[in-house]
Structures are given as structure tokens and as C-alpha cells.
Amino acid sequence: MKTTNKLKLISTSAVALTLFASLALVQPASAALKTSADFTDLAGSNAALKTKIDRMIADGIFEGVSDNTFGISQNMTRAQFAKVATKIYNIPVDLTVKVSSFTDVHADDTANGWAIPYIEAAKKAGLIDGVTDTTFLPGESVTAAQLDTVLLKGLGKTVSMTSSPWYTDAIKQATALGIHPTSKTGDQAATREDLVLSSFGAQEAFNAQKPPVVTPTNPSNVSIVGDYKIASVIDSGLTSSATGVSQADAEDPTISKFAKEIKIKVTSAAGEEIAIPGVVQSVFSSNSSIAKVGLSSDHHAYVIGNKPGTADVSVMVKIGDGEAKQLHVTVTVQSDPVTVKTLTAGETSITETMTVVGSVYTGNFNAYDAMDLTAIDSYDNKYEGTDVKDYKFALGTLFITNDIQGEAGSAVGSVMVESDGTVKVTGNVTSFELTAVSASGVKATSYITLVKN
Template sequence: MKSTKLTMIATAAMAFSLFTSATLSNPASAAAKTSADFTDLAGSDAALKAKIDAMIAAGIFEGVSDNTFGITQNMTRAQFAKVATLIYNITVDPTVKVSSFSDVNANDAANGWAIPYIEAAKKAGLIDGVTDTTFVPGDSVTTAQLDTVLLKGLGKKISMTGSPWYADAVKQATDLGIHPTSKSGDQPANRADLVLSSYTAQQVFGNQTRISITKTQASSSDNKKVQVTFNKKVDASKATLTLKNGTTVVPTTTEWASDGQSVTLTTTLALAAGDYTVTLGGLDASTVQTTTGSFSVTAPSTGNVSITGTYTLASVLDSGLTDAATGLNDLVDKATAEDPTKSKLAKEIEIKVTSASGDPIAIPGVVQSVHSSDSSIAKVGLTSDHHAYVLGNKPGTAEITVLVQIGNGDAKQLHVTVTVKSDAITAKEIKAGQTSIDKTVTGSVYTFNAYTEMDLSITDNYGIKYKSDDIKRYNFALGTLFITNDIKGNAGTAVGTVAVDAAGNVTVTGNVTSFELTAVTSTGEKATSYVTLNH
């Protein structure tokens, strides 16, 4: 039999399963959810909801049922084992079906699903059994045990010679902001404690991982763009990126992705053939591991040229949809919506050029002309920089012919079939890049734009992606509305009001300190941000 302290540490190691519900092996619903879907979170504060949403989106958290999160419930050791592996990116072998502990069996409906996670966490040194042969998967944990495993996962050394044994663990966890507020080490940890503690620990863990450039490549569709990817979020306000062709610096502009893990560099001129490097600078050297990435641009040839992508489009002209593009309330005007080279409702005919080895080659616009076999079905257009686009007119099929020429090579004719459908444009997916909005407010009236501040993105049922302002400009087709809930204000004064107009402008009047702002599509898809106003 192992000592009591070791048993407690072992139990603590399971505390990471916070991020999963009591139904981990049988998720309540396969559909993507947010905290707004759970009735027992209605009164929770915005900060907690934002953390829960981040964990749900990452696949780490689920509810205990379709509409209940179980925020006050305790967690089991088996459930903690799963999250221990998720938080610290431990490799899990899903084929493992036999446990090294006698009380964990594959035919156990309650805990058998956790075997791969228990074994992976044990192998990584985070978890041990209560004895050499038993794990007790259904037991819960205390806050001190939670502290201990979170600290172990962060590589902290913990002294257990004090009285009580967990005094040092609680102190270290408190210093890091990990220990559950206002709870002693011997009290049970519920899911709310685990959300806040593990979320903070995950941030600390992420901060301990040094930044590296993981991928650098020229865009396969635009020879003026270079895409750089990182292993974790980068502070875009500090980071600098230098592109060189050999020893020559190539001037660029930068556009960071909303998650801070990738950036697009855009040059003024097309990338010439040669070897390129991208160098990351501007950050503390101690936080960076790999600072350079490289790629090559090969002189293009006409040997391997093709059209990529699928071309199924909505009927947006003949259907009368673009009649609603009035140009009012920040909507796009009808002329733009019906111009294939300008409209977000159109698709670019993507030309791909590959080398003999099959690697994509960055090329400029190469289309010399574009023709539709039936312009009453599919309307085409060519930009001044030789990119071709197609827009759906009325239901049917049409063959699009493009004439391309690369470098000084011979011209080549390519063909693709476009299908135009009568199905209305609908939002297939909506996401908020900013789930937590924190603003400092002066005066009794405050206004901001929901599309921009929420950093919304929508993918429609035809595969077209819209970002923030594009959603607003094409909302006559997407049909996005905003609703507000859970409006709160300072005690002692009547709560103020929050209104959202047709252009997505949010106006806050009077005593409002926080509220939920939800974007809802015509198909019922939704994304929520939690707004906190500091007066």
C-alpha cells in the first residue's frame, strides 16, 4: 500500500479532467455548442463563460446533457485523466483497451472509455494509482490535489513535508493564480473551480512553450503573398517579419490571422524565382526557439497547369437576390454585388501550377481570357491583373473556358463545369474570433460595431467565406441578426439598455456593465461574445 500523501498526489494528477463532462464517452450532442446553450450557466459571469466557450471550441469540454453544463458538479479521476492528456498535449493511443490497474476495465460502462487516457497520463508521469494495482476511477478530488497535478504538469517542484502536506502546493498555485479562490486545500473542487484553475494553468503552460516558425510557403494562388505559420499565438503588436530573396530584403506588408498563429506577407511585385527566408524579430529572445523559415520559388512553366476547386454557385441575379443590395445601412450596392470581379458571391477560377515533382509554384494572374458557354446561367469576368471570376445567374450548368499563359510559354486552354443552383444562400457556420470583448467607457452612451468587435466569420452553404465587414455588406444574402441577453449594471441604479441596429451598430445607454451579444443566422447557427464595459 502506498502512503496517504502519494495517494493524494495520484488523485491530484487526475484533476486535469476538468475539461470533460460526466458523459465524456457519450457526448450529449455532436453539434457545436456554446455556454449560451446551457441553462445552468445563465447567471454565470462573462469571464467564466468566455473560458468555457474556449474550452468547448477546443474539444476539451462538454456538457452533462444537451442543456446542462453541470457547473457545480465534482469530477471523477477517470474524467480528469482525459484532460491531463489534452492540456499537456500528451500522445494518446486510442487502441489501448487493457488497463494496468485491476479496477479499470474496458467493459465498465462508466469508466472503461478512459483507459487510453489513464495509461497515457501514467506513462507521462502525471498520474499514478491509489495503490500499485488500483486506480479508483470514480473518486473525486480536492482543490489541493488539483493544485498538485497542475503544478506537476508545469514542471514545478513541490514540497510535501509541511503540515498539511499540501501547504506548498496551495501556496505555489495561489501565486500563479491557479488555486480556486476562497477554498481551502481539503475542500472538494467542483467544475467551476476546475474551469478557472485549469484554464489559467493552460495559459501558463502555453507561455512556457517557446515560439517557432513551423511553416513558410509562397501562396499557390497569388505570387505576391507568403504565408507563415507558428506553433502558438504571437504578439502581433511586437513581432516583426523580414522577407529576403538571398541577401536582398523584399518589402512587405503584414496581415495577421485573428488567432495570432499565422500571418500573410504581401509584396508589391510578384515573387521572382529564387530562394527566400523569413525571419521573426521584435520578441524577447527567451520566448523564441525557431526564428527563420525558408521556401523556394521556381521559374514557372506550362507543363502542369490545372483548374482547382469546385464551382457550385447560388442563383443570385435571376432570383432577384441582388435587388436587396441597396447600398443602405452599410450594405454593398447592386452593381458591385452583380460584378463577378468584385462580388463576394462570386468565386475565383483558381489556376494551379505545379513543378515536375508536384510542388505548387507561386504565379501571378495568368488568365488571358475567360468565356462562359451560357452567360445567362454563369456570368464571368476578368480583372486587370488577370484573375478570372464566375457568378451564378440562374439555375443550370455552363462550361467555363479560360485561356492561360505562364511566362513566355505557349497559351493553354482549360475547362471547368459550373453548376448554378436555386438553393438560397445560408450560413453553414458562424464563428466569433473574439468571444470576450472588454471596453473602457466614458459618458452615458457608448457605440461599437458588432461585426468588427466580434471578429465574425461565416462560411456559407456554397463554401464562400465572409469576414466581419463582408458579412455586414452581404447581409442581405446571409440574414444575420443580433440579440442581447443577460444585461447587467451596477447595483443601486436601474439597468440601462443595449440596442443593435440593421448595420450591426451596438448602442449602450446608461448603467450597463456587461451583457451577452449573440449573432444568429437564418439557419439558427449562432456565435456569442461576452461584453464587459469598464466605466
């Protein structure tokens, strides 16, 4: 995994629709009574800012950094942001968690140890990942661009990160919505004041764009759609062979790429489909040894196959102020193995920079990253980007090379692709074909051109 300063975020529009809809979080009685008037460092703040702070305190999103100090001008650290993010998105937090999955976050750290439950909850929900696979950097400041990106994704916006710098599009969109921290570049640290103002502006933007809420008067307005034939991946031993992801994640219905979302459709009286946020209140399988179900933090239901058979899955949904309704669907778990149906490369013409001494090219790159692969399996599950690499244990992808070319006048060099996708080029090589092949024989090819550094 590449080291990056970007925060990895949930980007589904469904989460966007619940971003500010469920902010009434339980606070201790002493915290609930606090207002901006209780914090000495807010005495000189203008009335508009105080009003917004009072709203955020009342919604349980912010607390003071001490009993009488709000910390308005302090930078927001990644540890603090993990807590705020879980509150904004109403993510369940298990406060009994005392051990972090990151090596640089420890319970005995007086500065950041308190944040372990929030960091782990935010990570599990897909809100924020580590800076690397093993480190979180809890005391590092959150930048304005990272703040922009969180709020934009929460509003259901697609944020491009391909420009240089990566946050160009994030700042552009956030500025247009009036939620980018005033007079700050993307790489500058965001303060607690920035987060209050930006979050408040995002809430207004959300309220302006949210779709109409419908309360169906006829049960036929609400239904489950889709074909729920899924693979037996747990009892078959497939998930126990997981390598790129943990076995626990491969078997978690709300995380695993083998799982399917149980999709809810709502139509108006005129028969038009209506956009809705996550509306599932609970989900139950009549036989969890066959079909295992899970409910995500944003109220979507998922199912994963344990062993072959059929199970009735009941889903309780509630839309708007209407009554809760129970829906049912039959899930069939099949013994047919997971195979690749289609495999495509997002990048088919790739240029890589190599170190050249004389006419000898040397250098490494990763085939999965460079080709930007997308796979669709035999159960219509999609694997994108790093998913293809992480689920190689199921998809069986490997790489072959063809048509290796070099500069005229000397012997052509060699290209080798290791099992993790690392491409090693040695000798006189200027171009070659790189083909990804699945275990089922489906292929995708990219043309690689090597240029001198």
C-alpha cells in the same frame, strides 16, 4: 466605416507574383526617350540614384513633373501615388473616365483632376480606397508607412496593423528588406526619391524570392481544381436588394463575395504542386445568362451565377514561356438560396469604454466591428470583417443580447442593437452577452465588459 489614414491594399500573394513581372508599359515616344540626364534637378544626384531612376522611367513607372524637372525632393501625393500604383501593378486605366466616385475629386481641379482615371482604376482594383467613404484627399502626402505597406503587400507579406502605431510591423519588415525610406518615421511624408529607392529595392526582393517558373510539357500538368456549384444571385433578385455594397459590385465576378475563383493548379513532372502567379489570359462562358465570368487585373478568372442551369467555362492559361492552353470546367448554377453554414467571432471577450455619470453607463460601438465576424455560406464562400455587414442583405445577420448585468444597488439598464450593428447602452450596465444570429439560425457569441472612461 472608420476613418483612417491607412491605404487599403490588395494583399493576395498572387498579385505579389506579378508585381514587377509586367512593367513594360506603353509610354509616349517623347517620354520613352527621357533619362535622368534630361532633368535639371537630378544634376547633383549620385550615379546609383540616376541608374534607378532611369530604370523606373524606362519601365513607365515614373515621369517628370515637367519637361525638364523630375521633382526628386517633392512629396508624393495620394493622387500621384494612385497613378504610380496602377503602373506598378499594371492595372488597366480607362482614360475616358472624367467623374470621380469621391466628392473631393473634380475634373476641373487643375491640381488633381487629371488623376481621376487612375484613382478610379486603383479603387476598382482594390489598391487604394478613400480616407472616408466619400473623400479621397488627393493632395494629401503619402507617408513612409503607407509606402512600406504597399510594397510589402505587393511582395506577398502579411502586415499586422494591430500595434500602436498601426505601422510598427510595416516599418519593421520594410527595414529588414531594406526598402523603408532611410531615417524616416512612419508618419513622415514620402518623397519621389523615397518611392524610387523603395520600389527598386522591392523589385530586387521580389526577384530573390519568386518561385520557379515552370513550362509544362504535358497538358496534364495544368488543370482546373474545385467544385463549381454556385448560387443564382442575379436573376433571383438577390443582388438587386444589395445594401452594404452596390448592385454593380455585388454582380461583378471579380469583386463580389458571391463569385468563385476558377483555380488553376500546376504540378511538376514529379507531381509536386508549383506556386504560380496569375496565369489566365482570357475566360469565356458558353452562356453568360447562366454563368457570368470576369478576368481580374492580376490575371485570375472568376464566375458568378446569374440563373439556374449549367454552362461550360473555358479558360486560356499561359505559364512562363510555354504555349497557351485552353482548359474547361462545367459550372452549375443552383436555385438553392445563399445561407450561412458557419459563423464565428474573432473576438469573444470584448472590453468597451463607456462614459459613466454616477452609475449610468452610456455609449455606442458597432457589433460587427467589435466581434470581428467570419461567415461561410452554403456555397463555401467566405465573408470576413466588414463583408458580413456589407452582405447582410444575403446572410440576414442580426444581434440579440442576453445576461445583462449592472452594478448592485440600482435597476439594471438596457442594451439595444440597431440594424446596422450599432450597440446602444443606456443606464446601469456593466456586462452582457452579444450574439450574432444568421437567417439560417447559426450563432456566434461574445461577452462584452463595460469599463468606465
